Amino acid sequence: xxxxxxxxxxxxxxxxxxxxxxxxxxxxxxxxxxxxxxxxxxxxxxxxxxxxxxxxxxxxxxxxxxxxxxxxxxxxxxxxxxxxxxxxxxxxxxxxxxxxxxxxxxxxxxxxxxxxxxxxxxxxxxxxxxxxxxxxxxxxxxxxxxxxxxxxxxxxxxxxxxxxxxxxxxxxxxxxxxxxxxxxxxxxxxxxxxxxxxxxxxxxxxxxxxxxxxxxxxxxxxxxxxxxxxxxxxxxxxxxxxxxxxxxxxxxxxxxxxxxxxxxxxxxxxxxxxxxxxxxxxxxxxxxxxxxxxxxxxxxxxxxxxxxxxxxxxxxxxxxxxxxxxxxxxxxxxxxxxxxxxxxxxxxxxxxxxxxxxxxxxxxxxxxxxxxxxxxxxxxxxxxxxxxxxxxxxxxxxxxxxxxxxxxxxxxxxxxxxxxxxxxxxxxxxxxxxxxxxxxxxxxxxxxxxxxxxxxxxxxxxxxxxxxxxxxxxxxxxxxxxxxxxxxxxxxxxxxxxxxxxxxxxxxxxxxxxxxxxxxxxxxxxxxxxxxxxxxxxxxxxxxxxxxxxx
Numbered sequence: 173x174x175x176x177x178x179x180x181x182x183x184x185x186x187x188x189x190x191x192x193x194x195x196x197x198x199x200x201x202x203x204x205x206x207x208x209x210x211x212x213x214x215x216x217x218x219x220x221x222x223x224x225x226x227x228x229x230x231x232x233x234x235x236x237x238x239x240x241x242x243x244x245x246x247x248x249x250x251x252x253x254x255x256x257x258x259x260x261x262x263x264x265x266x267x268x269x270x271x272x273x274x275x276x277x278x279x280x281x282x283x284x285x286x287x288x289x290x291x292x293x294x295x296x297x298x299x300x301x302x303x304x305x306x307x308x309x310x311x312x313x314x315x316x317x318x319x320x321x322x323x324x325x326x327x328x329x330x331x332x333x334x335x336x337x338x339x340x341x342x343x344x345x346x347x348x349x350x351x352x353x354x355x356x357x358x359x360x361x362x363x364x365x366x367x368x369x370x371x372x373x374x375x376x377x378x379x380x381x382x383x384x385x386x387x388x389x390x391x392x393x394x395x396x397x398x399x400x401x402x403x404x405x406x407x408x409x410x411x412x413x414x415x416x417x418x419x420x421x422x423x424x425x426x427x428x429x430x431x432x433x434x435x436x437x438x439x440x441x442x443x444x445x446x447x448x449x450x451x452x453x454x455x456x457x458x459x460x461x462x463x464x465x466x467x468x469x470x471x472x473x474x475x476x477x478x479x480x481x482x483x484x485x486x487x488x489x490x491x492x493x494x495x496x497x498x499x500x501x502x503x504x505x506x507x508x509x510x511x512x513x514x515x516x517x518x519x520x521x522x523x524x525x526x527x528x529x530x531x532x533x534x535x536x537x538x539x540x541x542x543x544x545x546x547x548x549x550x551x552x553x554x555x556x557x558x559x560x561x562x563x564x565x566x567x568x569x570x571x572x573x574x575x576x577x578x579x580x581x582x583x584x585x586x587x588x589x590x591x592x593x594x595x596x597x598x599x600x601x602x603x604x605x606x607x608x609x610x611x612x613x614x615x616x617x618x619x620x621x622x623x624x625x626x627x628x629x630x631x632x633x634x635x636x637x638x639x640x641x642x643x644x645x646x647x648x649x650x651x652x653x654x655x656x657x658x659x660x661x662x663x664x665x666x667x668x669x670x671x672x673x674x675x676x677x678x679x680x681x682x683x684x685x686x687x688x689x690x691x692x693x694x695x696x697x698x699x700x701x702x703x704x705x706x707x708x709x710x711x712x713x714x715x716x717x718x719x720x721x722x723x
Contacts, residue, residue, distance in 0.1 A: 250371030259627030282344035288324035350374035354386035474688040487547040537603035543610040562587035601629035
């Protein structure tokens with residue numbers, strides 16, 4: 173064993189002996205008593221239980237959140253991956269853990285790294301729900317002057333912030349959306365791993381997305397060496413993520429650092445999802461334009477035609493703008509007759525149905541998701557014409573404007589019209605009606621959308637309306653993908669595993685390939701039918717395997 177040079181710090185002892193010999197100076201007895209009583213308030217007879225609950229009487233925690241926080245503190249020594257499904261309250265669990273350590277006097281300095289769009293939301297929740305004085309980073313803030321500071325990883329890893337942060341000794345580090353650290357070769361991974369930290373929480377709903385080594389990389393940030401070294405891990409377990417469930421020893425090792433709650437094993441299912449498919453029909457004029465686009469084989473590439481058909485199913489505006497852009501770029505004047513017919517179309521059939529659904533909801537809040545910004549603008553105008561106040565929400569907004577839109581929605585407007593940027597991060601528990609105006613071809617995005625309202629803090633059953641137009645590309649997606657394999661209800665949580673088993677990297681790309689490579693709509697329908705059948709079969713086999721090894 174190598175020689176270790178141990179040095180004794182005798183400053184306190186030497187100073188104490190000197191004061192004894194010189195009879196002072198000593199603090200007054202009253203000051204000592206006050207200091208002693210203050211110390212007692214932060215002491216506990218044992219390290220069991222959550223003392224923070226006494227300081228948060230206004231919070232109504234769910235059972236799985238209390239269990240998770242207790243497990244992290246008592247069994248995992250404050251280093252854990254919180255991997256609950258979307259909407260189960262990972263933020264609440266993390267806030268409770270941080271509060272507990274602060275009350276116990278074990279954490280003073282904390283760094284919280286979250287996506288840029290969530291910085292303000294994290295600060296608000298920590299301050300309002302947990303009374304933790306967290307601040308969001310500003311250019312004028314020195315990193316060493318604030319105890320609890322929230323920032324994005326893009327800001328933190330950029331000079332001169334990077335160098336200043338790496339000089340700090342943090343008692344507590346939290347990283348939200350930690351699956352973005354899955355690749356150990358990225359600068360993000362290297363930066364987070366190099367931070368000096370005593371306690372560390374990694375939050376992600378998808379700890380393993382594609383390869384098994386992703387969980388190795390996350391665990392290596394928490395506890396280097398817990399799963400061995402990189403090469404030996406690959407040699408022993410390979411890359412197949414199914415091994416995480418099938419290898420009992422590996423599963424046990426990971427469970428020592430990761431907690432995953434699902435809707436199935438919590439009481440969260442007391443709030444139900446009521447999902448309804450809303451079928452509408454194109455008007456004769458809309459049907460005619462759709463048929464012209466569908467039969468235009470010489471003008472468009474297969475991929476372009478799919479895009480235009482999807483856009484026409486969303487709004488006249490989305491399709492019209494794309495076609496005009498194509499005309500400008502390629503001087504393809506043969507499609508001008510189609511754009512001229514689009515100009516003559518009346519209000520979109522789906523927009524009319526949306527107004528009907530909103531009025532059925534009475535005064536309750538409604539969020540609408542669309543795939544296209546042009547549709548978002550059109551819907552906002554059309555709702556205003558119908559006497560319904562709405563606000564937009566999209567990725568191009570900065571953090572301040574997103575917060576403003578959310579505030580306007582909560583306090584003034586009845587409707588929020590969101591593009592896909594609203595599918596992540598924003599919490600809308602005060603709303604329980606969601607309209608999927610355009611159905612995403614990637615079902616995982618659907619789960620993210622629903623997770624905005626079906627989450628911790630929701631007091632009412634949520635109502636999901638999925639609108640599709642008969643006799644169009646939307647009908648094929650709705651009937652052969654979503655409804656046949658029951659994605660709305662049960663299978664979506666296992667979809668990543670199923671796609672990995674089928675060597676499908678991305679569902680949306682797979683569907684686009686089916687339409688692009690099919691000579692007719694009928695052929696595409698058959699291929700989609702086959703895809704949904706294979707997904708169903710793989711899901712059934714996976715369920716049988718889980719039963720066989722006791723899951």
